[in-house]
Amino acid sequence: MTDRPKKLHVKTYGCQMNVYDSERMAEAMGPQGYVTTDRPEEADLILLNTCHIREKAAEKVYSELGRLKTLKADNPDLRIGVAGCVAQAEGAEIMARQPAVDLVVGPQAYHRLPDLVARARAGEQALDTDMPEEDKFEHLPQARTPAARPTAFLTVQEGCDKFCAFCVVPYTRGAEVSRPAKRLLSEARALVDRGVKEITLLGQNVNAYHGDGPEGGTWSLADLIWALDGIDGLERIRFTTSHPNDFTDDLIAAHGTCAKLMPYLHLPVQAGSDRILKAMNRKHTAAQYIELINRLRAARPDLLLSGDFIVGFPGETDADFEDTLRLVEQVGYGQAYSFKYSARPGTPAAEKQGVSDAVASERLQRLQALLTRQQQAAQQAMVGRETSVLFEKAGRLPGQLVGKSEYLQAVHVEAPDSLRGQVAHVRVTEAKANSLAAVLI
Ligand code: SAH
Ligand code: SF4
Ligand code: F3S
Numbered sequence: 001m002t003d004r005p006k007k008l009h010v011k012t013y014g015c016q017m018n019v020y021d022s023e024r025m026a027e028a029m030g031p032q033g034y035v036t037t038d039r040p041e042e043a044d045l046i047l048l049n050t051c052h053i054r055e056k057a058a059e060k061v062y063s064e065l066g067r068l069k070t071l072k073a074d075n076p077d078l079r080i081g082v083a084g085c086v087a088q089a090e091g092a093e094i095m096a097r098q099p100a101v102d103l104v105v106g107p108q109a110y111h112r113l114p115d116l117v118a119r120a121r122a123g124e125q126a127l128d129t130d131m132p133e134e135d136k137f138e139h140l141p142q143a144r145t146p147a148a149r150p151t152a153f154l155t156v157q158e159g160c161d162k163f164c165a166f167c168v169v170p171y172t173r174g175a176e177v178s179r180p181a182k183r184l185l186s187e188a189r190a191l192v193d194r195g196v197k198e199i200t201l202l203g204q205n206v207n208a209y210h211g212d213g214p215e216g217g218t219w220s221l222a223d224l225i226w227a228l229d230g231i232d233g234l235e236r237i238r239f240t241t242s243h244p245n246d247f248t249d250d251l252i253a254a255h256g257t258c259a260k261l262m263p264y265l266h267l268p269v270q271a272g273s274d275r276i277l278k279a280m281n282r283k284h285t286a287a288q289y290i291e292l293i294n295r296l297r298a299a300r301p302d303l304l305l306s307g308d309f310i311v312g313f314p315g316e317t318d319a320d321f322e323d324t325l326r327l328v329e330q331v332g333y334g335q336a337y338s339f340k341y342s343a344r345p346g347t348p349a350a351e352k353q354g355v356s357d358a359v360a361s362e363r364l365q366r367l368q369a370l371l372t373r374q375q376q377a378a379q380q381a382m383v384g385r386e387t388s389v390l391f392e393k394a395g396r397l398p399g400q401l402v403g404k405s406e407y408l409q410a411v412h413v414e415a416p417d418s419l420r421g422q423v424a425h426v427r428v429t430e431a432k433a434n435s436l437a438a439v440l441i
Contacts, residue, residue: 005034005035009039010036013050024141028111029113031141032114041074044078046068046078048082050086052344054339061086062097080102081105082104082105084172087105103117103119105128110136135179137183138183143191150197154199154201156202164280171347181211188234197423198235198390200240201240205242207221207246208246225239229260235423241268244292265303266305267289269289271320273286279349280310293331304335304408305334308336308339309328310338311338311339312340312341312363313341313349316341325367334375336371338368339364340360382428386426388426389438396412400413410436425441
């Protein structure tokens with residue numbers, strides 16, 4: 001046995017919560033003598049942190065496993081694990097379908113990862129898709145994002161009780177759980193001490209946050225945001241993803257009154273037809289969504305909105321789809337994600353007949369063309385305006401830094417390297433398809 005540190009390679013798919021979780025898993029393996037590597041060829045342990053949201057996302061995992069298993073020929077000590085939402089949804093089936101997999105761990109069992117790896121190394125069955133009562137984060141090391149990055153994610157709420165008819169998340173992430181505010185504030189302070197300037201609060205239904213307050217009682221997301229607002233050195237706060245039905249008055253108001261809360265909001269609606277919204281079990285109408293947007297914009301007129309859309313949900317007619325286009329026209333998004341409906345095993349909608357792929361593709365194209373036009377208009381509208389930018393890294397050209405505007409747009413600016421990791425004020429000079437050019441003020 002040499003004392004060379006063992007190497008861990010983590011590959012992350014899916015949403016930002018998986019990014020956060022991958023860091024926590026790497027930290028959990030640190031005390032076991034593992035250091036991380038970007039190169040799977042030199043790893044002793046490879047973890048795929050997977051996403052089950054659409055069929056394509058889930059299938060990607062198996063093609064990656066097919067490639068990775070060949071590495072075992074060169075390194076008999078290599079162990080391969082599958083974590084995340086595919087692990088939760090498929091469990092032992094993964095090992096049956098791809099015998100090169102040594103370990104399967106669901107999103108609520110990451111604190112048991114060291115033990116599972118030890119079992120996999122001993123040649124024992126290593127499968128854990130329990131959803132235990134205890135909070136995994138209480139058993140995982142506190143987040144320690146390296147200071148080189150001025151932005152960080154912080155999971156405050158996990159799981160979903162909404163059961164939209166198309167969605168696997170309530171099954172893969174389990175019931176909604178909010179972390180205690182005290183722990184979140186100490187994690188946030190530690191991040192800020194390490195140079196983090198912007199924290200994005202994460203949750204599958206982040207605005208449903210209702211955690212224990214530090215002095216008893218229950219805190220809302222707005223309470224938490226106001227407490228974070230009081231942390232010196234933290235300059236920007238964001239949160240994602242929200243559900244329209246959980247937007248409380250205090251949270252709407254915070255958009256107008258909390259200077260650190262950035263004017264960008266991801267608020268998925270999925271569809272614009274009330275008939276389809278009902279079939280999706282969204283429990284709100286298109287008009288209620290628009291009304292909420294109006295209230296948010298009354299609080300913060302420059303709010304930039306982003307959304308998620310699904311086309312081709314079972315039963316969606318041409319008229320339903322036109323309703324979606326109409327809603328998009330009415331709202332005016334600065335950014336959006338749109339997907340063809342994918343039937344997911346175990347969800348209520350999977351029992352129903354979807355629309356043909358040709359029709360769904362055509363609708364997706366039309367929707368995306370509209371959303372792209374809106375995004376470009378929003379980029380163009382920035383020209384001549386002032387905004388702050390948090391510089392994250394070097395740009396493509398020498399002397400350039402790249403960062404994000406308040407509205408989460410990528411901005412490149414000629415700026416001294418000393419501004420890396422800092423917030424500076426700029427004036428936008430030019431809009432490109434996916435980024436803005438600006439000058440320091
Ligand atoms: N909790 C978040 C995100 C859920 S997943 C929310 O409620 O918005 C991210 C997006 O994936 C969803 O908003 C939805 O647009 C899309 N999505 C989820 N299930 C899908 C499916 N079966 N087919 C296609 N898109 C899906
Ligand atoms: Fe899925 Fe709906 Fe929950 Fe979002 S709110 S995670 S789309 S079930
Ligand atoms: Fe995917 Fe799971 Fe996130 S299904 S989108 S990784 S919650």
